[in-house]
Amino acid sequence: MGSKSDLPIMQEAADILKSLGVAYEITVVSAHRTPERMYDYAKTAEERGLKVIIAGAGGAAHLPGMTASITPLPVIGVPIKSSNSIDGWDSVLSILQMPAGVPVATVALNGGRNAGILAAQIMATSDPSLLKKISLFKEELKKKVLESAEGM
Numbered sequence: 001m002g003s004k005s006d007l008p009i010m011q012e013a014a015d016i017l018k019s020l021g022v023a024y025e026i027t028v029v030s031a032h033r034t035p036e037r038m039y040d041y042a043k044t045a046e047e048r049g050l051k052v053i054i055a056g057a058g059g060a061a062h063l064p065g066m067t068a069s070i071t072p073l074p075v076i077g078v079p080i081k082s083s084n085s086i087d088g089w090d091s092v093l094s095i096l097q098m099p100a101g102v103p104v105a106t107v108a109l110n111g112g113r114n115a116g117i118l119a120a121q122i123m124a125t126s127d128p129s130l131l132k133k134i135s136l137f138k139e140e141l142k143k144k145v146l147e148s149a150e151g152m
Contacts, residue, residue, distance in 0.1 A: 002030050002057035006080050010056045012112035013078070013119070020120050020133050025050075031062040038063065042070035052119040055104075056112060058082025061094040064104045074122055076115045077104040 001010045010026065017024045029038045045053055053071065055064035056078035064077030079091035088109040096106045107114040117134075124131040 001026070001028055001055070002032075002059075002061065002063045002080075003082075004028055005082060006056050006058060009078060009080050009110050009112040010054070013054050013056075013116035016113055016116035017120060020130065020137065022120050022123065022130065029055075029063065029067075031057070031066045032060070035066075038066060039070060042067045045071050045073055051123050052076065054078060054112075054115045054119055056080050056115070057095070058088075058091050059084045059094075061091040064095045064106075065098050065102060068098065068104045069102050075104050076118055077106045078112050078115045079106065079109050081109055 001007065014024055014026050027041075029041045031038050042053070050073060052074050053067055054076045055067050057063040058080035059082050061077070061079055064075050068075040077095035079088060079095050081088035081091065085091055092106070092109055095104055098104050105118060107118065117137075120130060120134055124134050
């Protein structure tokens with residue numbers, strides 16, 4: 001995440017990964033304030049065993065795109081409505097509008113939970129055990145909707 005203030009949103013990604021039994025790391029890496037740290041983090045991610053990077057940032061949210069420009073791993077961007085944000089649109093557009101050749105999968109504004117689910121789904125394409133857990137997770141979502149419909 002770009003700053004510690006992004007933690008409440010990014011914790012949602014960590015929580016879903018933890019519930020699915022997916023190992024993760026979480027840290028602060030600012031594209032603007034610590035560009036060398038960002039470069040090192042992205043450059044070494046693959047050799048550290050990461051499979052997907054979730055990068056959340058607010059304001060002029062360059063962290064996901066800059067990370068994607070450095071690593072061959074898939075990057076999921078989480079635009080965050082921060083205190084210096086223009087209703088979150090600056091973050092959304094900074095992450096969404098990437099140039100050709102440097103894709104960033106982008107989830108909804110403050111969509112940390114969906115970023116965690118998407119990361120797990122990407123990893124599950126080569127992990128049958130994780131794919132089964134995601135299938136069960138989806139069934140639970142369906143069950144909750146059906147239960148709420150019955151109560152009406």
